[in-house]
Ligand code: NAI
């Protein structure tokens with residue numbers, strides 16, 4: 319049956335890479351109708367809303383979104399660029415991605431970090447004899463996407479009743495003389511329901527794709543309540559999964575280990591901010607932003623996107639220099655999600671071939687500094703990389 323996919327190119331290079339992913343989807347005969355939806359900076363400036371209601375309605379209706387990237391800017395710049403007729407009318411900028419995650423409760427974020435053989439950007443290290451080793455990295459980060467330190471419950475100069483609540487905690491003693499105006503508080507809220515959902519999703523993925531371990535990456539020795547809850551749930555849940563081991567690591571130690579022996583890790587689960595950090599860490603080992611794909615999955619709606627942003631400094635370059643692979647891999651995650659795994663595998667195999675052959679590479683894979691001169695140095699355009707992937711399907 320023909321699928322309906324809501325496409326949100328957004329800003330900058332989002333507009334460049336999303337059409338490339340669609341070319342590849344067409345080339346594997348994925349039968350879909352693509353419905354364009356507006357999102358991003360332009361709609362903030364014009365209408366005071368970067369996530370138009372129409373876009374929300376389209377996602378509500380069709381359930382699957384493919385998203386490029388958006389530009390967001392600090393508060394002052396946002397205010398300055400707002401259409402003069404809207405100024406002073408109480409419009410405040412908020413990130414449409416965060417808005418989308420909150421509105422549809424896209425609480426499960428999956429970020430696979432899997433190295434392609436022959437990618438010059440892969441992590442390498444020396445063995446004891448001084449020879450180079452290139453371990454295969456195959457980690458999938460499950461980041462809780464809606465709560466934790468990014469839940470947005472925070473104050474500067476907290477109201478009296480909030481302060482009074484904090485005063486009841488024995489550890490507040492050291493803050494008791496701090497004037498209210500000198501206090502900033504951000505909370506780390508984790509609910510049992512959301513923690514259970516992300517940990518369940520991780521175990522199910524481990525089972526489906528035959529990973530032998532699931533790691534809870536938190537810091538329960540210090541964050542006894544929130545990290546402690548995550549670990550406790552995981553310890554109960556692992557009993558339902560014979561053949562899968564539960565590991566737990568602390569976020570700080572994990573960041574060290576992933577730069578020493580990243581091949582040891584499979585599925586990793588973490589709270590919002592820790593997941594953000596670990597997934598960037600692992601992405602660096604497999605080629606960085608040009609390769610980092612992601613899925614945001616809720617109970618009804620799912621949105622697939624590369625983790626990179628709109629890269630404004632490259633948006634005007636024509637032909638484009640940026641790597642389309644992160645976007646194409648995000649489209650593969652969409653195919654997996656809707657059960658088209660064969661097509662997804664076919665595309666991933668074609669990408670693997672192109673990377674390994676190394677004949678057609680965007681500037682990042684050639685370790686060049688980005689700019690319009692990269693073609694003289696042998697880099698391929700965005701479109702040439704897509705064409706080569708299609709040729710190898
Ligand atoms: P960015 O991800 O847009 O770019 C950082 C740098 O990474 C680029 O200058 C480029 O050198 C490289 N890069 C990014 N994508 C690449 C690709 N596909 N191929 C090759 N190289 C690539 O992050 P930056 O510069 O911090 O932010 C730019 C804008 O994007 C900001 O307005 C920011 O708020 C927004 N942003 C949006 C995100 C999203 O839409 N999910 C995520 C991150 C940033």
Ligand code: MG
Nearest residue numbers: 594595598625
């Ligand atoms: Mg990030």
